[in-house]
Amino acid sequence: MSPQLIVTDLDRTLLNADHDLDPLTIETFQALAERGHHLAIASGRHYRDILPLRERLGVEAHIISTNGAYLHGPDDAVLSTQHVPEAMARELIALERPPGMRLNLYRDDDWLIDAPAPELLALHAHTGFGYRVAEPGELDGRGVGKVLFIGEPTALSTIEEAVEARYGSALHLTYSLPGSLEIMAGGVNKGTALARLLERLSLPAEACLAFGDNLNDTEMLDLAGQAFVMANAHPELPGRVPRATRIGHHDDAAVASTLRERLLG
Numbered sequence: 001m002s003p004q005l006i007v008t009d010l011d012r013t014l015l016n017a018d019h020d021l022d023p024l025t026i027e028t029f030q031a032l033a034e035r036g037h038h039l040a041i042a043s044g045r046h047y048r049d050i051l052p053l054r055e056r057l058g059v060e061a062h063i064i065s066t067n068g069a070y071l072h073g074p075d076d077a078v079l080s081t082q083h084v085p086e087a088m089a090r091e092l093i094a095l096e097r098p099p100g101m102r103l104n105l106y107r108d109d110d111w112l113i114d115a116p117a118p119e120l121l122a123l124h125a126h127t128g129f130g131y132r133v134a135e136p137g138e139l140d141g142r143g144v145g146k147v148l149f150i151g152e153p154t155a156l157s158t159i160e161e162a163v164e165a166r167y168g169s170a171l172h173l174t175y176s177l178p179g180s181l182e183i184m185a186g187g188v189n190k191g192t193a194l195a196r197l198l199e200r201l202s203l204p205a206e207a208c209l210a211f212g213d214n215l216n217d218t219e220m221l222d223l224a225g226q227a228f229v230m231a232n233a234h235p236e237l238p239g240r241v242p243r244a245t246r247i248g249h250h251d252d253a254a255v256a257s258t259l260r261e262r263l264l265g
Helices: 010-014 023-034 047-057 086-093 118-124 153-170 190-201 215-223 254-263
Strands: 005-008 038-042 062-065 070-072 078-081 102-107 111-113 144-150 171-177 180-185 208-212 226-229
Touching: 005 010, 005 190, 005 254, 010 208, 023 038, 023 047, 023 254, 038 047, 038 190, 047 062, 062 190, 070 190, 078 190, 086 102, 086 144, 086 153, 153 171, 153 180, 171 215, 190 208, 190 215, 208 215, 208 254, 215 226, 226 254
Parallel strands: 005 038, 005 208, 038 062, 208 226
Antiparallel strands: 062 070, 070 078, 102 111, 102 144, 144 180, 171 180
16 A cells, blocks of 8 residues: 555544543554554644654654644654734734633743643643743733633633634634634644645645544545544534544544554554
8 A cells, every 4th residue: 555644633533531642542553654654643732742642652753733833744843834923913812801711822832821720731641741821021922823712612702703803814713622712823724734744745635544523623634535533523523524434432542443444454
């Protein structure tokens, strides 16, 4: 079989319910690498949050991070970066929001937050990466790959409507979880980053297998020649990518099982 590109989301897709890698997943990815297939991780997580997981997989893999704002090579070289325009980032930072809603900025090398939110750190327990509470003056909008609002879904919907009305396609809005509204520069998503990666590898979209579970995976799944949606996916995702194949649950290592059947059988 000619080399394929396998690209997968992390949370609720490749990772189990403990936000960790199953031994079968590690074994499968190493077998795929040995057969010459290309591997990529595509996540809303920060690049530094993904690195420990790639290391545990024990394979060379490209990394699409911050929902496509950054593309790194297997050697950690930065292949592309797209920041939120500075003036727009400052306006997003200044938006009025409820006291319990947390403002987060994903920058090149760090994750800033406007106030402590210890409950967010459980998601990152296996990587050791976490937020830093911003010092006065740091929320200046410079070098921001993603503005992330975390809060109650109804309140987030109000923010979403206001941002869409003001900026339209100049910003890209999506959700990784019902309580996580993620805002990138216009045209930035996992799909556009995947298109750049396929071009670098001189591969057609038909040679790509993509796995995802949430709305921020839509464009990536839509581009891939073979798209796979998790059994635990957001209920709207199958309708957005109707040709995608429904597979098992993330806590049952369904990505690994599917890849073994398709490429290692």
